[in-house]
Amino acid sequence: MPTTTQTPTKTLKESVADRLRRDIVSGALLPGTIIRDLELAQRYDASTSPVREAVTLLTAEGLIEMPPNRPKQVTHIDRQSAREHVAVFKLLTIAAYEWGAPRVDAKGVKEMRKALELIKRIPHDGDPQAFITAARAYEDVVLRASGNRPLRRMLIQLFSTIERVVVLWRIKGPLRLQGMEAVVQALEAGDPQAAVGHCRDLMDSFQQDVEALAPFL
The missing domain is CATH 1.20.120.530 (GntR ligand-binding domain-like)
Structure with a gap:
Protein backbone atom coordinates (compact mmCIF):
# COMPACT_ATOMS: atom_id res chain seq x y z
CA MET A 1 0.00 0.00 0.00
CA PRO A 2 1.46 3.41 -0.93
CA THR A 3 2.46 5.64 1.97
CA THR A 4 1.49 8.90 0.25
CA THR A 5 -1.57 9.98 -1.68
CA GLN A 6 -2.07 12.76 -4.16
CA THR A 7 -4.91 15.23 -3.73
CA PRO A 8 -6.97 15.23 -6.93
CA THR A 9 -6.71 18.47 -8.88
CA LYS A 10 -9.98 20.35 -8.80
CA THR A 11 -11.64 21.50 -11.99
CA LEU A 12 -12.29 25.20 -12.50
CA LYS A 13 -16.01 24.54 -11.91
CA GLU A 14 -15.23 22.87 -8.57
CA SER A 15 -12.88 25.68 -7.57
CA VAL A 16 -15.47 28.36 -8.34
CA ALA A 17 -18.15 26.30 -6.57
CA ASP A 18 -15.95 26.03 -3.47
CA ARG A 19 -15.42 29.80 -3.35
CA LEU A 20 -19.05 30.61 -4.03
CA ARG A 21 -20.18 28.08 -1.43
CA ARG A 22 -17.81 29.60 1.12
CA ASP A 23 -19.11 33.11 0.44
CA ILE A 24 -22.73 31.98 0.84
CA VAL A 25 -22.14 29.90 3.96
CA SER A 26 -20.06 32.61 5.65
CA GLY A 27 -22.65 35.30 4.92
CA ALA A 28 -20.41 37.28 2.59
CA LEU A 29 -23.27 36.79 0.14
CA LEU A 30 -26.40 37.27 2.21
CA PRO A 31 -29.76 35.55 1.68
CA GLY A 32 -31.59 37.19 -1.20
CA THR A 33 -28.42 38.43 -2.93
CA ILE A 34 -29.01 38.46 -6.70
CA ILE A 35 -26.73 36.06 -8.56
CA ARG A 36 -25.35 37.42 -11.84
CA ASP A 37 -22.99 35.18 -13.77
CA LEU A 38 -20.84 38.02 -15.11
CA GLU A 39 -20.36 39.57 -11.67
CA LEU A 40 -19.36 36.21 -10.22
CA ALA A 41 -16.96 35.64 -13.11
CA GLN A 42 -15.26 38.92 -12.25
CA ARG A 43 -15.33 38.17 -8.52
CA TYR A 44 -13.66 34.79 -8.98
CA ASP A 45 -11.52 35.64 -11.99
CA ALA A 46 -13.13 32.98 -14.17
CA SER A 47 -15.14 32.76 -17.36
CA THR A 48 -18.91 32.60 -17.23
CA SER A 49 -19.04 28.94 -18.30
CA PRO A 50 -17.58 27.44 -15.08
CA VAL A 51 -19.53 30.02 -13.09
CA ARG A 52 -22.81 28.81 -14.60
CA GLU A 53 -21.82 25.21 -13.88
CA ALA A 54 -20.95 26.13 -10.28
CA VAL A 55 -24.26 27.95 -9.85
CA THR A 56 -26.12 24.87 -11.13
CA LEU A 57 -24.22 22.71 -8.63
CA LEU A 58 -25.06 24.99 -5.70
CA THR A 59 -28.67 25.17 -6.83
CA ALA A 60 -28.80 21.39 -6.41
CA GLU A 61 -27.36 21.87 -2.89
CA GLY A 62 -30.11 24.34 -2.07
CA LEU A 63 -27.82 27.36 -1.65
CA ILE A 64 -29.12 29.17 -4.75
CA GLU A 65 -32.70 29.35 -5.95
CA MET A 66 -34.11 30.17 -9.37
CA PRO A 67 -37.65 31.59 -8.87
CA PRO A 68 -39.82 31.59 -12.02
CA ASN A 69 -39.42 34.80 -14.03
CA ARG A 70 -37.06 36.25 -11.45
CA PRO A 71 -33.26 36.51 -11.15
CA LYS A 72 -31.25 33.77 -9.47
CA GLN A 73 -30.56 34.56 -5.82
CA VAL A 74 -28.98 33.23 -2.67
CA THR A 75 -31.62 31.11 -0.98
CA HIS A 76 -33.51 32.65 1.91
CA ILE A 77 -33.60 30.83 5.21
CA ASP A 78 -36.45 30.99 7.69
Whole structure:
Protein backbone atom coordinates (compact mmCIF):
# COMPACT_ATOMS: atom_id res chain seq x y z
CA MET A 1 0.00 0.00 0.00
CA PRO A 2 1.46 3.41 -0.93
CA THR A 3 2.46 5.64 1.97
CA THR A 4 1.49 8.90 0.25
CA THR A 5 -1.57 9.98 -1.68
CA GLN A 6 -2.07 12.76 -4.16
CA THR A 7 -4.91 15.23 -3.73
CA PRO A 8 -6.97 15.23 -6.93
CA THR A 9 -6.71 18.47 -8.88
CA LYS A 10 -9.98 20.35 -8.80
CA THR A 11 -11.64 21.50 -11.99
CA LEU A 12 -12.29 25.20 -12.50
CA LYS A 13 -16.01 24.54 -11.91
CA GLU A 14 -15.23 22.87 -8.57
CA SER A 15 -12.88 25.68 -7.57
CA VAL A 16 -15.47 28.36 -8.34
CA ALA A 17 -18.15 26.30 -6.57
CA ASP A 18 -15.95 26.03 -3.47
CA ARG A 19 -15.42 29.80 -3.35
CA LEU A 20 -19.05 30.61 -4.03
CA ARG A 21 -20.18 28.08 -1.43
CA ARG A 22 -17.81 29.60 1.12
CA ASP A 23 -19.11 33.11 0.44
CA ILE A 24 -22.73 31.98 0.84
CA VAL A 25 -22.14 29.90 3.96
CA SER A 26 -20.06 32.61 5.65
CA GLY A 27 -22.65 35.30 4.92
CA ALA A 28 -20.41 37.28 2.59
CA LEU A 29 -23.27 36.79 0.14
CA LEU A 30 -26.40 37.27 2.21
CA PRO A 31 -29.76 35.55 1.68
CA GLY A 32 -31.59 37.19 -1.20
CA THR A 33 -28.42 38.43 -2.93
CA ILE A 34 -29.01 38.46 -6.70
CA ILE A 35 -26.73 36.06 -8.56
CA ARG A 36 -25.35 37.42 -11.84
CA ASP A 37 -22.99 35.18 -13.77
CA LEU A 38 -20.84 38.02 -15.11
CA GLU A 39 -20.36 39.57 -11.67
CA LEU A 40 -19.36 36.21 -10.22
CA ALA A 41 -16.96 35.64 -13.11
CA GLN A 42 -15.26 38.92 -12.25
CA ARG A 43 -15.33 38.17 -8.52
CA TYR A 44 -13.66 34.79 -8.98
CA ASP A 45 -11.52 35.64 -11.99
CA ALA A 46 -13.13 32.98 -14.17
CA SER A 47 -15.14 32.76 -17.36
CA THR A 48 -18.91 32.60 -17.23
CA SER A 49 -19.04 28.94 -18.30
CA PRO A 50 -17.58 27.44 -15.08
CA VAL A 51 -19.53 30.02 -13.09
CA ARG A 52 -22.81 28.81 -14.60
CA GLU A 53 -21.82 25.21 -13.88
CA ALA A 54 -20.95 26.13 -10.28
CA VAL A 55 -24.26 27.95 -9.85
CA THR A 56 -26.12 24.87 -11.13
CA LEU A 57 -24.22 22.71 -8.63
CA LEU A 58 -25.06 24.99 -5.70
CA THR A 59 -28.67 25.17 -6.83
CA ALA A 60 -28.80 21.39 -6.41
CA GLU A 61 -27.36 21.87 -2.89
CA GLY A 62 -30.11 24.34 -2.07
CA LEU A 63 -27.82 27.36 -1.65
CA ILE A 64 -29.12 29.17 -4.75
CA GLU A 65 -32.70 29.35 -5.95
CA MET A 66 -34.11 30.17 -9.37
CA PRO A 67 -37.65 31.59 -8.87
CA PRO A 68 -39.82 31.59 -12.02
CA ASN A 69 -39.42 34.80 -14.03
CA ARG A 70 -37.06 36.25 -11.45
CA PRO A 71 -33.26 36.51 -11.15
CA LYS A 72 -31.25 33.77 -9.47
CA GLN A 73 -30.56 34.56 -5.82
CA VAL A 74 -28.98 33.23 -2.67
CA THR A 75 -31.62 31.11 -0.98
CA HIS A 76 -33.51 32.65 1.91
CA ILE A 77 -33.60 30.83 5.21
CA ASP A 78 -36.45 30.99 7.69
CA ARG A 79 -37.01 28.99 10.86
CA GLN A 80 -39.32 26.49 9.20
CA SER A 81 -36.79 25.77 6.47
CA ALA A 82 -34.01 25.41 9.04
CA ARG A 83 -36.13 23.06 11.15
CA GLU A 84 -36.95 20.87 8.17
CA HIS A 85 -33.34 20.64 7.00
CA VAL A 86 -32.07 19.91 10.51
CA ALA A 87 -34.68 17.18 11.02
CA VAL A 88 -33.47 15.40 7.87
CA PHE A 89 -29.82 16.03 8.76
CA LYS A 90 -30.37 14.53 12.21
CA LEU A 91 -31.98 11.35 10.89
CA LEU A 92 -29.32 10.79 8.24
CA THR A 93 -26.42 11.58 10.59
CA ILE A 94 -27.65 9.12 13.22
CA ALA A 95 -28.09 6.47 10.51
CA ALA A 96 -24.56 7.14 9.30
CA TYR A 97 -23.19 6.69 12.83
CA GLU A 98 -25.19 3.51 13.41
CA TRP A 99 -23.67 2.01 10.27
CA GLY A 100 -20.30 3.71 10.31
CA ALA A 101 -19.18 3.94 13.94
CA PRO A 102 -18.65 0.14 14.35
CA ARG A 103 -16.55 0.19 11.17
CA VAL A 104 -14.27 3.15 11.93
CA ASP A 105 -10.74 1.72 12.12
CA ALA A 106 -7.75 3.01 14.09
CA LYS A 107 -6.67 5.25 11.23
CA GLY A 108 -10.13 6.76 11.04
CA VAL A 109 -10.18 7.45 14.77
CA LYS A 110 -6.84 9.24 14.45
CA GLU A 111 -8.26 11.35 11.60
CA MET A 112 -11.22 12.34 13.78
CA ARG A 113 -8.93 13.17 16.69
CA LYS A 114 -6.72 15.29 14.42
CA ALA A 115 -9.73 17.22 13.06
CA LEU A 116 -11.13 17.73 16.57
CA GLU A 117 -7.82 19.05 17.93
CA LEU A 118 -7.72 21.50 15.03
CA ILE A 119 -11.23 22.71 15.87
CA LYS A 120 -10.17 23.20 19.50
CA ARG A 121 -7.31 25.47 18.42
CA ILE A 122 -9.50 27.78 16.33
CA PRO A 123 -10.50 30.91 18.27
CA HIS A 124 -14.21 31.20 19.11
CA ASP A 125 -14.48 34.26 16.85
CA GLY A 126 -12.06 32.88 14.27
CA ASP A 127 -12.54 32.05 10.60
CA PRO A 128 -15.82 30.09 10.30
CA GLN A 129 -14.47 28.40 7.17
CA ALA A 130 -11.71 26.81 9.23
CA PHE A 131 -14.35 25.35 11.56
CA ILE A 132 -16.35 24.10 8.60
CA THR A 133 -13.38 22.44 6.89
CA ALA A 134 -12.29 20.67 10.06
CA ALA A 135 -15.85 19.65 10.96
CA ARG A 136 -16.39 18.14 7.51
CA ALA A 137 -13.16 16.14 7.86
CA TYR A 138 -14.31 14.92 11.29
CA GLU A 139 -17.74 13.79 10.08
CA ASP A 140 -16.57 12.32 6.79
CA VAL A 141 -14.60 9.61 8.58
CA VAL A 142 -17.86 8.07 9.78
CA LEU A 143 -19.61 8.67 6.46
CA ARG A 144 -16.89 6.81 4.57
CA ALA A 145 -16.88 4.00 7.11
CA SER A 146 -20.64 3.54 6.71
CA GLY A 147 -19.99 2.23 3.20
CA ASN A 148 -23.28 3.78 2.07
CA ARG A 149 -22.47 6.07 -0.86
CA PRO A 150 -26.00 7.46 -1.37
CA LEU A 151 -26.19 8.35 2.33
CA ARG A 152 -22.80 10.06 2.22
CA ARG A 153 -23.79 11.97 -0.92
CA MET A 154 -27.06 13.19 0.64
CA LEU A 155 -25.33 14.35 3.80
CA ILE A 156 -22.60 16.15 1.90
CA GLN A 157 -25.30 18.01 -0.04
CA LEU A 158 -26.99 18.93 3.24
CA PHE A 159 -23.80 20.14 4.92
CA SER A 160 -23.79 23.53 3.21
CA THR A 161 -27.30 24.41 4.33
CA ILE A 162 -26.60 23.20 7.87
CA GLU A 163 -23.42 25.26 7.94
CA ARG A 164 -25.38 28.34 6.86
CA VAL A 165 -27.79 27.84 9.74
CA VAL A 166 -24.88 27.50 12.18
CA VAL A 167 -22.91 30.48 10.86
CA LEU A 168 -25.68 32.95 10.04
CA TRP A 169 -27.64 32.34 13.25
CA ARG A 170 -24.44 32.05 15.31
CA ILE A 171 -25.40 28.84 17.07
CA LYS A 172 -23.14 25.97 18.04
CA GLY A 173 -25.03 23.40 16.04
CA PRO A 174 -23.23 20.05 15.96
CA LEU A 175 -19.93 21.82 16.85
CA ARG A 176 -20.17 21.19 20.59
CA LEU A 177 -16.66 20.29 21.62
CA GLN A 178 -17.67 18.31 24.69
CA GLY A 179 -19.97 16.09 22.63
CA MET A 180 -17.48 15.70 19.80
CA GLU A 181 -14.79 14.79 22.32
CA ALA A 182 -17.10 12.18 23.84
CA VAL A 183 -17.67 10.61 20.40
CA VAL A 184 -13.93 10.32 19.74
CA GLN A 185 -13.18 9.01 23.21
CA ALA A 186 -15.84 6.32 22.80
CA LEU A 187 -14.33 5.23 19.49
CA GLU A 188 -10.83 5.29 20.99
CA ALA A 189 -12.15 3.03 23.77
CA GLY A 190 -13.64 0.63 21.20
CA ASP A 191 -17.24 1.43 22.15
CA PRO A 192 -19.05 2.42 18.92
CA GLN A 193 -22.51 2.19 20.52
CA ALA A 194 -21.52 4.85 23.04
CA ALA A 195 -20.29 6.98 20.12
CA VAL A 196 -23.71 6.63 18.48
CA GLY A 197 -25.35 7.69 21.74
CA HIS A 198 -23.19 10.81 21.95
CA CYS A 199 -24.04 11.57 18.32
CA ARG A 200 -27.74 11.39 19.20
CA ASP A 201 -27.17 13.82 22.06
CA LEU A 202 -25.40 16.25 19.72
CA MET A 203 -28.20 16.08 17.19
CA ASP A 204 -30.86 16.54 19.87
CA SER A 205 -29.09 19.66 21.16
CA PHE A 206 -28.76 21.01 17.62
CA GLN A 207 -32.46 20.50 17.00
CA GLN A 208 -33.26 22.34 20.23
CA ASP A 209 -31.07 25.25 19.10
CA VAL A 210 -33.01 25.52 15.87
CA GLU A 211 -36.37 25.29 17.62
CA ALA A 212 -35.35 28.42 19.57
CA LEU A 213 -34.44 30.47 16.48
CA ALA A 214 -36.13 33.74 15.57
CA PRO A 215 -38.71 33.25 12.77
CA PHE A 216 -36.65 34.89 10.02
CA LEU A 217 -33.07 35.60 9.07
